[in-house]
Amino acid sequence: MSIIQELTEKYNGIYSEDPTSSFTGPTGKYIYQQKSGIINFDGTKISINLNEVGGAMYGTEPFRITLHLDKTYGVEFNVFPKTLLNKFLDYIIPNRAIFIPRNVRNQFSFGGNKDLIKKLISDKIFIENINNEKIFIGTINKLANRIVLTPAHGINDVDHFEKLVKVLKRIENEIKNCT
Incomplete structure (x- = not known):
């Protein structure tokens, strides 16, 4: 199965x-x-x-896990594993992501709505669930009506899936609170 x-x-x-x-x-x-x-x-x-x-x-x-929002929100957001170019940019411009904790900043790059990013990185459950994962998260476009999460190495089991959905639910709650 x-x-x-x-x-x-x-x-x-x-x-x-x-x-x-x-x-x-x-x-x-x-x-x-x-x-x-x-x-x-x-x-x-x-x-x-x-x-x-x-x-x-x-x-x-890869698997695509899509959370469908209840309406369209004017929020853009994405998270992806840190690339060599982003590490270089962090070295050249050290203050560009200073508000993100170092352990998260070393693993991921964030883009989109700054207020949403600040709220999410202060959310301990969000940080615990993305820690040591290789995932890509993003809204499809600026008028977001869904959030897509793509785990680079698939879904291990039901518990792993629920962990990833908790990440999406945290993002959904913060998007609803931002507007």
Whole structure:
């Protein structure tokens, strides 16, 4: 049973799975299958998507966990693992992210609404849940109606999924409080 199917059963959600598709490319036969689930987590719609790829190319596109906001908010926000360029910029301009604690600043880069970032980095639960994770979080555009979290190494189990959703819920609460 896939993790998405397990989650939808636990939360009485909706699970769907496309039929397996295959095609032959220059390096061999590829197999593709999309799996998705929609659940209600503490009154919020959460969707989970995975595009599995197999055959000649072993690997999978990453999970996408999407929290659907109740309305559109004029907030832009993103978090991503610190890149070498961002480390260099922190060295050149040391005060550009001084309000972010060093352990979080060394691991992640933040962008978007400064007030939202300040509230989130002062939230101990948010910081504990992103610590030592390799995740990408962002609103799709400035008129945000959803927040997408992509874990670089997938979802380990139901507990790991719930930890990641708690991160999204903290962001949702702060977005609602900012407006």
